[in-house]
Amino acid sequence: MSNPSLGTALITGASSGIGEVYADRLAKRGYDLILVARNVDRLSALATRLTTETGRKIETISAELGNAADRNKVEARLRDDAAITLFVNNAGIYAGGPLAEANLDDIETMLDVNVTALTRLASAASANFVKQGRGTLVNVASVLALLDTPQTASYGATKAYVLSFTHSLDLELSPLGIQVQAVLPGYTRTPMIGNGAGIPPELVMEVDDLVDAALAGLDRKELVTIPSQHNEGDYARLIEARTSLLTGLVGNRPAPRYAA
Template sequence: MATHPGIALVTGASSGIGEIYADRLARRGYDLVLVGRNADKLQELAASLTTTHGSKVERIVADLGEPGGLARVERRLETDPAITLLINSAGLIGGGPLSAGQLDDLTSMLNINVVALTRLAAVAARVFAARGNGAIVNLASAMAFIDTPAAAAYAASKAYVLNLTLSLDLDVKPRGVQVQAVLPGYTRTPMISDGAGLPAEIVMDADAMVDAALAGFDAGELVTIPSLEQVAAYDDWAERRVALRPHISLSQPASRYRAA
């Protein structure tokens, strides 16, 4: 008889990518803790997952940008040994160009994309590593590789998630915890008005994106870029990045910077 995979805690479960993850994980036999602010959407999804897949579903209605809300989710992760998987999908795009100076919007975005994601990953890393199993999936974005004045802080937040996940893997993989960064390109969800106005050939359906990400997860990939056909292109980038390491912290400046 198949063993029960445990409980998956999914942030951003009320919409888009997180909602599809919840469905796919329920199909795989996980019970769920769904996190989001939209209580009605969470309730609707929970009812549908229970009816369709027979899953046990708990909801946490919480604003992850607010310390009390985030603390409630952290506590749940910390205290429930049945939670074996964290899907960090909550995220938002906003703030516009830095030169537009929308400081409050930028801060709200960073509080979700960076602070909440990091704190939840850190709690999961600690409790999963102590148990010697579990998995953490962080939603980054292909924007991690893109310079864009229109969404500078969003793109930077996703580069942060990629970098964080690479280091987290070094931290916890030896203790039995699987880690994955998922880097979708444009994905048809409310975040990008379901792709309205974008050429269809650069927008993926959320179902296809999540199925690909889960295939990457099953294959044990640390970084999954769902639309990237030539995986060697990413491997090259990763290798070149690592190859810089012996050269970027030395006692002397490079010769071109030395006074004549």
């Protein structure tokens, strides 16, 4: 017999990698699930396995989040389904290489999924959670949000957006009783990076470990969880340094060094 439901968790990018493990862990924690991804066969197989193992109610939605009609379908569910108590905003795609040589259609598609869809879905979930007076929103970013690296300019920028977006969204939602978290994976053994092929193994985290750490961070009420960062004070010091800049960011006169 399954445990009483903790509500419904909707997970995007749920058919493989990080999203698939979130589905496994959350079903075992007691959530019913709505799994969203493009791959219908993988979604169905995952739903069947988790229903058998956990007894949870699991629904699948086939959607390409770069497609407006598909995205709108998921938005509507997030906005209107009062049973949804947790949203894992995980879907993302990668397009890299030197920007001067980039396929701009691929870049645009990445922006549609990593930024536009992520924002619209977070907005829909937030509206639902505010109305219900409760809820949890998890945005999956990347450590590239904090790193400047060649050949990942556009992808890293999308993840920097997710991190900044989450910080500001927390200021809006946490006073209303809604928990917000950004998760920043490093190299993780998922299909997005060819399951770690060509990367030194000491730099690649197993996806199970990544998600377990992310959920531990959620339980600890962390706003930002960086599973591979052993010194938890490092990010706090970064935020302190950024905060110290605030008094000089606005003013009615340029700094003396810019005088003509």
